Amino acid sequence: MLTRRALLLQRDSIYYQWLRGHFFLPIVGFAAMVLRIKSAFAPAFSEVHNFNSSTVHTIALPPSLLSRLLFILSPSPLAPQYTPYLTLFHDILALLILYNTIQAVRHLRRLQWHTLNSRVKGVVFNAIRQAGPVRRKLEAETRALEASLERSLRPPGWNKGSYTGGGRRSLPTEGLAAEALLREMEGFVAKEERKWKGGWVSGAVYGGEEAVGNLMGRAVALYALANPLHPDLWPSVMKFESEVCGMVCRLVDGGDPDVVGCLTSGGTESILLAVKASRDRAWAEKGVGKAEGEIVACVSAHAAVHKAADLMGLRLILVPMDQTTYQLDLSAMEAAITASTVLLYVSAPTFAQGAIDDVAGVSRLGGKYGVSVHVDCCLGGFILPFARRAGFSDLPTVDFSLPGVTSMSIDTHKYGYAAKGTSVLCYRSKAVRRYQYFCFPSWTGGLYVTPTLAGSRPGALSAACWAALMHVGESGYIERAGAVLRTARRIAQGVREGIPGIRLLGTAPAMIVCVGGTNGLDIYGVGDRMSKKGWNLNSLQSPPGLHLCCTLRHVGREESFLQDLREAAGEALEEIREGKTEKDKGSIKGNAAIYGMAATLPAGPVNEMLGTYTDCVLKS
Numbered sequence: 001m002l003t004r005r006a007l008l009l010q011r012d013s014i015y016y017q018w019l020r021g022h023f024f025l026p027i028v029g030f031a032a033m034v035l036r037i038k039s040a041f042a043p044a045f046s047e048v049h050n051f052n053s054s055t056v057h058t059i060a061l062p063p064s065l066l067s068r069l070l071f072i073l074s075p076s077p078l079a080p081q082y083t084p085y086l087t088l089f090h091d092i093l094a095l096l097i098l099y100n101t102i103q104a105v106r107h108l109r110r111l112q113w114h115t116l117n118s119r120v121k122g123v124v125f126n127a128i129r130q131a132g133p134v135r136r137k138l139e140a141e142t143r144a145l146e147a148s149l150e151r152s153l154r155p156p157g158w159n160k161g162s163y164t165g166g167g168r169r170s171l172p173t174e175g176l177a178a179e180a181l182l183r184e185m186e187g188f189v190a191k192e193e194r195k196w197k198g199g200w201v202s203g204a205v206y207g208g209e210e211a212v213g214n215l216m217g218r219a220v221a222l223y224a225l226a227n228p229l230h231p232d233l234w235p236s237v238m239k240f241e242s243e244v245c246g247m248v249c250r251l252v253d254g255g256d257p258d259v260v261g262c263l264t265s266g267g268t269e270s271i272l273l274a275v276k277a278s279r280d281r282a283w284a285e286k287g288v289g290k291a292e293g294e295i296v297a298c299v300s301a302h303a304a305v306h307k308a309a310d311l312m313g314l315r316l317i318l319v320p321m322d323q324t325t326y327q328l329d330l331s332a333m334e335a336a337i338t339a340s341t342v343l344l345y346v347s348a349p350t351f352a353q354g355a356i357d358d359v360a361g362v363s364r365l366g367g368k369y370g371v372s373v374h375v376d377c378c379l380g381g382f383i384l385p386f387a388r389r390a391g392f393s394d395l396p397t398v399d400f401s402l403p404g405v406t407s408m409s410i411d412t413h414k415y416g417y418a419a420k421g422t423s424v425l426c427y428r429s430k431a432v433r434r435y436q437y438f439c440f441p442s443w444t445g446g447l448y449v450t451p452t453l454a455g456s457r458p459g460a461l462s463a464a465c466w467a468a469l470m471h472v473g474e475s476g477y478i479e480r481a482g483a484v485l486r487t488a489r490r491i492a493q494g495v496r497e498g499i500p501g502i503r504l505l506g507t508a509p510a511m512i513v514c515v516g517g518t519n520g521l522d523i524y525g526v527g528d529r530m531s532k533k534g535w536n537l538n539s540l541q542s543p544p545g546l547h548l549c550c551t552l553r554h555v556g557r558e559e560s561f562l563q564d565l566r567e568a569a570g571e572a573l574e575e576i577r578e579g580k581t582e583k584d585k586g587s588i589k590g591n592a593a594i595y596g597m598a599a600t601l602p603a604g605p606v607n608e609m610l611g612t613y614t615d616c617v618l619k620s
């Protein structure tokens with residue numbers, strides 16, 4: 001049974017308000033329009049109201065129940081001198097109805113089955129969870145989830161032998177010796193680097209070469225206190241940042257010297273700022289209303305664009321991807337463009353299946369409709385510009401020579417091999433970059449302007465990034481891009497040659513190799529078996545999959561990855577052949593359980609699960 005509180009919650013919910021806002025007037029209006037149309041064919045009203053239906057056809061309605069209802073709105077019978085006002089009133093009403101109907105159709109066009117399904121499930125779930133027994137059961141489940149997450153994040157003895165102990169919540173009374181602290185950190189690092197150094201981890205550490213690491217370590221030490229917010233105090237950091245931006249822009253400017261950049265803290269911040277710049281530009285140059293902006297992106301777009309839309313009050317319109325290549329559907333993108341579109345978002349490549357979207361096609365759409373285009377080249381920025389020279393001429397040109405491209409995000413902390421915490425956001429011109437800045441001239445603290453999201457920033461990371469780029473150099477990047485691409489192609493080829501139960505998802509054009517299950521194989525179960533063998537792969541959903549984002553750490557590890565994948569899939573298939581059900585195996589564990597549950601639940605409880613996980617990570 002629904003409690004009264006649950007019903008009230010539903011009534012106040014955003015979905016209810018959304019329905020009321022967008023559909024109430026059109027429904028009323030539609031009824032009124034039907035009456036008006038009917039009236040044109042039914043002059044019978046004149047008999048009832050006693051004046052000439054040919055001059056006042058708008059109120060010449062049949063004496064039906066609905067017409068009587070409508071007449072509550074207008075004095076009846078009307079004196080003939082008021083009829084022009086009534087006609088005007090009806091015409092204004094008709095225009096309002098038309099406007100709202102167009103709005104409603106636009107909203108309906110954007111309803112997608114999975115979001116609608118999740119919203120409906122969410123409303124039902126929210127209502128049910130208010131009931132006492134369900135609430136108590138959910139609370140117990142959440143506590144159990146917390147305990148199990150805690151065990152997996154901090155297994156017993158995880159920091160055994162630590163000099164400083166674990167779970168500290170207060171400052172040491174007396175400061176500890178620097179040497180002892182460094183020894184402790186070296187101990188942690190030695191344990192933690194085994195996995196990524198050994199090439200067991202998808203993405204995460206893209207280079208990890210000792211020479212580059214040592215150089216960056218020294219740069220960080222030298223600039224630990226530097227803050228680019230004060231270029232007068234650290235002009236050398238200003239030099240590093242402008243040179244990093246210059247070097248990265250030259251990789252993708254397509255010969256256009258106007259292309260400029262800006263250093264950010266990573267791919268997510270670059271994407272947030274690209275969205276802000278395009279939104280503010282559309283406000284200023286296209287007259288898009290402040291409450292109306294829309295971004296059109298593919299379902300495969302990185303989560304950062306969802307975060308950006310959420311933070312900036314923009315609506316994100318998602319278009320589907322091709323189910324073979326996993327590239328965005330260009331015609332669906334074109335159909336989704338409206339006068340409110342502030343940005344078209346395209347990836348080269350996408351995070352999940354590693355597809356390189358049709359950037360040239362999206363650039364054409366941007367030009368045709370006068371809309372900004374952002375290319376998420378966070379992963380591809382240091383691979384695609386070198387691909388041809390590394391012998392991979394089948395990869396497309398993705399740069400500012402495509403005239404519709406307005407901005408590109410390129411992560412120096414990925415295949416630029418810099419320390420974590422830097423990315424470059426490139427813009428077609430200084431004028432476009434301007435929209436990214438935050439200026440606050442009337443602050444009591446003085447005239448304030450920041451180019452990026454942060455206020456103070458770590459100059460040490462800018463210095464380390466500059467040092468890495470200068471040290472690796474052009475020939476170094478060409479060589480490394482070739483090595484990464486060859487590794488990914490070999491693994492993709494191995495999967496194509498045939499691993500029973502496994503199929504390649506997409507075409508693996510660049511560094512990501514993504515696989516799914518066939519013959520009833522649960523790919524997450526294969527992922528859990530790969531984890532037992534030591535691999536740390538990314539689990540993906542819609543469609544279910546696993547991927548390996550190849551880095552320099554995987555060069556030479558191709559055959560052992562393929563062998564482990566073959567074994568993991570073989571074991572899983574064997575269980576299917578033996579007719580073992582999940583019940584026989586006991587409770588399903590690991591990612592298979594988590595993703596299985598997430599696929600069946602609406603967004604609300606999954607969000608809670610993610611919140612619980614984050615609470616555990618942040619626990620202090």
Ligand SMILES: Cc1ncc(COP(=O)(O)O)c(C=O)c1O
Pocket residue numbers: 266267268269302304347349350351376378379411
């Ligand atoms: C395609 C793509 N875009 C954006 C991002 C976000 O980058 P970051 O984690 O540096 O914020 C990633 C991260 O993997 C990515 O793969």
